[in-house]
Amino acid sequence: MPKRRMPNSDNAVVVDGVRKTFGSVVALADISFKVGRGEVLGLLGPNGAGKTTTVDILSTLTRPDRGHAEVAGHDVASDPAGVRRSIMLTGQQVAVDDMLTGRENLVMFGRLQGLKKSQARSRAKDLLDHFDLVDAADRSVGTYSGGMRRRIDIACGLVVRPEVVFLDEPTTGLDPRSRQSIWELVSDFKEAGIATLLTTQYLEEADALSDRIIVIDHGTIIAEGTADELKERTGATYCEIVPRDMKDLPAMAEALGSLLPEQNRAALTAGSDRIAMPAADGPNTLAEALYLLNAASIELVDIALRRPSLDDVFLALTSRENGDTSAMRVEPEESEGPSGRHRLERNGDTPVTRVEVGEPGDASGRHRLERNGDTSATRVEVGEPGDASGRHRLERTADTSATRSDAEVLP
Amino acid sequence: MSVASEDKTTVARGAFGDVRRAASGDATESSARRLVPHTSILTARLLRRWGRDPATVLESLAMPVALLVTVNIVLGNGISQLTGHSALYGSVPLIAMVGAMSGSMVGGIGLMRERTDGLLSRLWVLPVHRASGLLSRLAADAVRIVGTTAVIMCAGLVLGFRFRQGILASVAWLFVPIAFGVAFTMAVVTLALYTANTIVVEASEIVWGVLMFFCTGFVPTHEYPRWLQPIVQHQPISYVVEAMRGLSLGGPVLAPVVAMLLWSAGIAAACAIPMAIGYRKASMRG
Amino acid sequence: MTDIAAVRPATSTVQQWWVLTVRVIKPTLRNGEFGTQVAAPIMFTVNFYLPLKQFMGAFTQGTSSYAQYLMPLIALVAISFAAISAALRSATDSVQGIDRRFKASPIAPLTPLAARMSASMYRCCIALVVSLACGYVIGFRFYGHVAHTVGFLLLVLLIGAVLALLGDLIGAANKNPEATTPLLLPPIFVLGLLSAGLEPVERFPSWIRGFVRNQPVSQYVYALRALAGDSTPAAGAVSWSVISPPLIWLTAGAVIVLPLHVLVSTRRR
Numbered sequence: 001m002p003k004r005r006m007p008n009s010d011n012a013v014v015v016d017g018v019r020k021t022f023g024s025v026v027a028l029a030d031i032s033f034k035v036g037r038g039e040v041l042g043l044l045g046p047n048g049a050g051k052t053t054t055v056d057i058l059s060t061l062t063r064p065d066r067g068h069a070e071v072a073g074h075d076v077a078s079d080p081a082g083v084r085r086s087i088m089l090t091g092q093q094v095a096v097d098d099m100l101t102g103r104e105n106l107v108m109f110g111r112l113q114g115l116k117k118s119q120a121r122s123r124a125k126d127l128l129d130h131f132d133l134v135d136a137a138d139r140s141v142g143t144y145s146g147g148m149r150r151r152i153d154i155a156c157g158l159v160v161r162p163e164v165v166f167l168d169e170p171t172t173g174l175d176p177r178s179r180q181s182i183w184e185l186v187s188d189f190k191e192a193g194i195a196t197l198l199t200t201q202y203l204e205e206a207d208a209l210s211d212r213i214i215v216i217d218h219g220t221i222i223a224e225g226t227a228d229e230l231k232e233r234t235g236a237t238y239c240e241i242v243p244r245d246m247k248d249l250p251a252m253a254e255a256l257g258s259l260l261p262e263q264n265r266a267a268l269t270a271g272s273d274r275i276a277m278p279a280a281d282g283p284n285t286l287a288e289a290l291y292l293l294n295a296a297s298i299e300l301v302d303i304a305l306r307r308p309s310l311d312d313v314f315l316a317l318t319s320r321e322n323g324d325t326s327a328m329r330v331e332p333e334e335s336e337g338p339s340g341r342h343r344l345e346r347n348g349d350t351p352v353t354r355v356e357v358g359e360p361g362d363a364s365g366r367h368r369l370e371r372n373g374d375t376s377a378t379r380v381e382v383g384e385p386g387d388a389s390g391r392h393r394l395e396r397t398a399d400t401s402a403t404r405s406d407a408e409v410l411p
Numbered sequence: 412m413s414v415a416s417e418d419k420t421t422v423a424r425g426a427f428g429d430v431r432r433a434a435s436g437d438a439t440e441s442s443a444r445r446l447v448p449h450t451s452i453l454t455a456r457l458l459r460r461w462g463r464d465p466a467t468v469l470e471s472l473a474m475p476v477a478l479l480v481t482v483n484i485v486l487g488n489g490i491s492q493l494t495g496h497s498a499l500y501g502s503v504p505l506i507a508m509v510g511a512m513s514g515s516m517v518g519g520i521g522l523m524r525e526r527t528d529g530l531l532s533r534l535w536v537l538p539v540h541r542a543s544g545l546l547s548r549l550a551a552d553a554v555r556i557v558g559t560t561a562v563i564m565c566a567g568l569v570l571g572f573r574f575r576q577g578i579l580a581s582v583a584w585l586f587v588p589i590a591f592g593v594a595f596t597m598a599v600v601t602l603a604l605y606t607a608n609t610i611v612v613e614a615s616e617i618v619w620g621v622l623m624f625f626c627t628g629f630v631p632t633h634e635y636p637r638w639l640q641p642i643v644q645h646q647p648i649s650y651v652v653e654a655m656r657g658l659s660l661g662g663p664v665l666a667p668v669v670a671m672l673l674w675s676a677g678i679a680a681a682c683a684i685p686m687a688i689g690y691r692k693a694s695m696r697g
Numbered sequence: 698m699t700d701i702a703a704v705r706p707a708t709s710t711v712q713q714w715w716v717l718t719v720r721v722i723k724p725t726l727r728n729g730e731f732g733t734q735v736a737a738p739i740m741f742t743v744n745f746y747l748p749l750k751q752f753m754g755a756f757t758q759g760t761s762s763y764a765q766y767l768m769p770l771i772a773l774v775a776i777s778f779a780a781i782s783a784a785l786r787s788a789t790d791s792v793q794g795i796d797r798r799f800k801a802s803p804i805a806p807l808t809p810l811a812a813r814m815s816a817s818m819y820r821c822c823i824a825l826v827v828s829l830a831c832g833y834v835i836g837f838r839f840y841g842h843v844a845h846t847v848g849f850l851l852l853v854l855l856i857g858a859v860l861a862l863l864g865d866l867i868g869a870a871n872k873n874p875e876a877t878t879p880l881l882l883p884p885i886f887v888l889g890l891l892s893a894g895l896e897p898v899e900r901f902p903s904w905i906r907g908f909v910r911n912q913p914v915s916q917y918v919y920a921l922r923a924l925a926g927d928s929t930p931a932a933g934a935v936s937w938s939v940i941s942p943p944l945i946w947l948t949a950g951a952v953i954v955l956p957l958h959v960l961v962s963t964r965r966r
Contacts, residue, residue, distance in 0.1 A: 059536050081538060085538045089533070481891060482890070
C-alpha cells in the first residue's frame with residue numbers, strides 16, 4: 001500500500017526537537033522548525049553552526065540521535081525511501097559525474113528515478129534548454145565552468161519534480177550572473193509550489209530570497225523570523241548627521257528642535273562628532289532634518305539613514321551567543337529609584353532605548369523594556385539588587401526563541 | 412499515487428514540466444524489481460566513465476601485454492623444454508589475472524575520488540536500490556575483466572597460444588578470471604572504503620606482484636624450493652591458471668575450478684559485510 | 698612594535714640546499730615512504746630469486762650460485778625504483794607550483810634541482826644497502842679487491858644518479874605525477890627482464906640476442922658482476938673492455954640529460 005503523503009499538515013518540512021552529536025561535538029542541540037509548502041526558508045549561520053548537518057538529516061544522509069523530522073510527510077527515520085522520492089538535494093560540492101556529458105548525466109538521473117529512456121531523453125532536452133546548456137550538452141561536465149556545473153547539478157535534481165528542494169550554499173563561488181540565475185530559480189520554485197530550504201552564508205541572499213529566516217549558531221536556533229523582523233530586532237532605522245565642524249553640534253541640536261528627542265540631545269557629549277536620532281518616518285525625517293539644518297545654514301559632511309542590515313543582525317546575534325559581554329548598560333536618568341526612564345546603551349552606541357521599571361522600589365526583577373516607543377515586551381533582569389545603575393543582563397523575549405545576552409555585572 | 416491535485420500552481424515552466432516519478436504499486440526503492448535496472452544504469456555509467464579515459468585504458472592493457480611478451484621471451488624456451496608444452500598455456504592465464512588484479516586498484520581509487528567529490532552521497536540520496544551502487548561497481552569490474560582477458564588472449568594467440576579443447580571450453584576459458592577477479596576487487600574496494608589514503612590501495616600492487624611470481628603459471632611447481640611448493644600450488648591464482656590450462660590445453664578442470672571458487676567465495680564472504688557497511692558510511696555522513 | 702620586516706639575512710646556497718634536501722627526505726620518514734623504500738628491494742629479491750633459483754641455476758654458466766648471478770640485477774632494479782620516486786617528487790612539485798615559488802625567490806636556480814638530486818641519492822643509498830643485505834641473505838658475496846667492491850658501489854650509485862636525473866627531468870616536463878609513474882615502470886621491468894641479468898644471452902631466442910647483449914642494462918650487469926667477483930672465474934676479469942661500455946652509456950646519458958634539465962630548471966617563464 002503506498003504510503004500517504006502530506007497527511008494532515010500543510011508543511012513540507014517538519015523538524016521537531018532534533019539532536020545530533022558527532023562524538024563529543026554537539027552539532028545540533030534540539031532544533032525545531034517548519035517549512036510550509038511553497039515557502040522559502042533561509043538557514044543562516046556561520047561555519048560549523050549546524051546548517052549542513054540539518055540538511056544532511058533532512059535528506060537522509062545522517063540519522064538524528066533524537067527527535068523527529070518529516071519531509072513531505074515522510075519520516076526521515078522510518079521512511080527514508082519516501083523522503084528520497086520527494087526531494088532534490090544540491091550540496092556545496094557539485095556532485096555529478098564529471099566524465100559524462102551533461103546530457104548523459106541528465107538521462108542517467110532521469111532513468112535512476114524511474115523514467116523510461118525516451119522520457120528521460122526528452123526531459124534532458126527540456127532541462128538543457130531551460131538552463132541554457134544546449135551548446136555544452138555533449139561535452140563532459142568536467143569541462144564546464146563553475147556556473148555551468150552548478151546549473152547542471154540543479155538540473156539533474158529536477159528531472160523529476162521534487163516536493164522539497166534543499167539548496168546547500170548554492171551560490172558559493174559563483175560569478176554574479178550565475179548567482180542571479182540561481183536566485184531566479186528559487187523564485188521559480190516558489191511559484192511552482194515547491195518548498196525550498198536554502199542554507200547560505202550570504203546575508204543578502206537570505207534577505208532577498210527567503211520568506212523566513214532561521215539563524216543557527218552552535219547547533220541551536222538563535223533567531224527566527226522574516227528578514228524585516230530580524231532587522232527590527234537589532235534596532236530601527238536612525239538618521240545620522242555629521243557636521244563639517246564639530247563645534248556646530250549644539251547649533252545643530254537647536255536647529256533640529258523637536259525632531260531631536262530629549263535623550264539624543266542629552267546624549268551629546270563634548271566628544272561627539274555626530275548626531276544620531278531616530279528616523280521614525282524614514283526618508284521624511286531625513287528630508288525634514290535637512291531642511292531645518294539648511295535653514296540654519298549649518299554645513300554638513302554626511303547625512304544618512306542607517307538601518308541595521310542583516311549583517312548587523314547576524315553579527316549581533318552570533319556574537320551574543322558567543323557570550324559577548326559588552327552587551328548593555330542601563331543608566332538611570334533619575335537618580336532616585338529604579339523606576340522611570342533609563343538610558344539603554346548597547347555596545348557603546350546609543351540606540352535610544354527606554355527602560356521602564358515595572359516594579360518600583362526594587363531594581364531586581366522584571367522590567368519592561370520599551371524601545372523607541374513600541375513595546376517589544378522585553379525583560380531586563382537586574383543582576384545586582386538595590387542598584388539600578390551599571391550593567392544588567394538583558395533577556396529578550398519578543399517571541400519564543402528567547403535570545404539571551406549575558407552581560408557582565410559590574411561590582 | 413500522484414499528488415498533482417494537491418498542487419494549485421498553474422505554472423508549468425520548462426524546468427518542472429509535469430513529470431512525476433514513474434510510480435507503480437510497488438514503489439519502494441529497495442524492491443528486488445528495482446535492483447536490476449538501477450544496477451545496470453549505474454554499471455553503464457561506470458563503464459562509460461572508464462572508457463572516457465583512454466590513457467588509463469591503454470596503459471592497463473599495454474602493461475600486461477608487454478609483460479606477457481617479455482615473460483614469454485625470457486622463460487618461454489626454458490619452460491617448454493621442461494614441460495614439453497608451450498609456456499603460454501600458463502603465462503597467458505597468469506597475465507590475464509595480472510591484468511584483472513592491477514585494474515582493481517584503479518577502480519578502488521576511483522571510488523575514493525567519488526567519495527571525496529560527494530558523488531556517492533548524491534547517488535545515495537536518489538531513490539535507488541540501496542545495494543545498486545556497490546553491485547554496479549562489481550558488475551562493471553566483471554565486464555572489465557572479460558575485456559582485459561580477451562585482449563590478452565589475442566596477444567597470446569599472436570604468440571602461439573592455441574585452444575585445444577573445443578569451443579565450449581574456450582568460451583568458458585574467457586570467463587574463468589571473473590570469479591577470483593571480482594573477489595579481489597571486493598577486497599580492494601573494501602580497503603578503499605576504509606581508508607582515506609590512496610597509498611594504501613596502491614599497496615595492493617604488492618599483493619598481485621607476489622601472487623604473480625609465486626604461481627604455477629610463472630614457472631612449474633617443482634621448480635620452486637620444496638618448502639614453497641605447497642603455497643605455490645594452493646594459492647588462488649595458481650588454481651585459476653590450472654583451470655584455464657585445463658580448458659585450453661587439457662588436464663584437470665573440475666578440481667582447480669572448485670578450489671578457485673572456494674577461494675573466491677571465501678574472500679567474498681569475508682569482505683561482503685564490511686564492504687556494504689563501508690559503502691554506506693562513505694555515502695552517508697554520520 | 699617590533700620591526701616585522703627585519704633585516705634580511707644573506708642567503709647561503711649551502712644552507713638552502715640542505716633545507717630543501719631535508720624537506721624532501723623528512724616526510725618519507727613519517728608517511729611510510731621509507732617503508733616502501735626498504736620493502737621494494739626485498740620484494741624484488743624474493744620475487745626473482747625464489748622462483749628462478751632452481752630453474753635458472755642450471756644455466757648460469759658456472760657461477761658459484763644463482764644469487765651471485767642475479768645480485769647485480771636486483772641492485773639495478775632497486776635503484777631504478779628509487780630513481781622513479783625522484784621523478785614523482787619533481788612532478789608533484791611542479792604541479793603544486795612550488796617550483797614556481799622557488800624561481801621567484803633568491804634561491805640559485807639549480808639549488809632545488811641539486812636538493813632533489815641529493816634526496817634521490819639518499820633514496821638510492823637506501824636501495825643499495827637493502828639490496829646488498831638481501832643479497833647477503835641469499836648468498837651473494839664480494840670476492841674481489843676492496844677497490845673492485847668500491848667500484849661496484851660507485852657504479853651502482855652513478856647509474857642511480859643518471860636515472861634520477863632522467864626521472865626528474867621527465868617529471869618536471871610532464872607535470873602530471875599520477876600519469877608519470879605508470880609510464881616509467883614498465884620500461885624498467887621490460888629492460889630488466891630482457892637483459893643478461895636474469896639469464897644468459899644464449900637462453901634468449903636468437904632474434905633478440907643482439908638487443909639483449911648490447912642494451913645498457915646487460916652492460917651494467919656484466920661490469921657489476923666482474924667488479925663483485927666470484928669464487929669461480931665465471932664472472933670475468935675486471936678489464937677496461939668490461940667497464941667502459943657502462944661508463945660510455947652513463948656519460949652519454951648524462952651529457953644528454955643534464956643540459957636539458959638545466960635548461961628546464963633555469964627557465965624563467
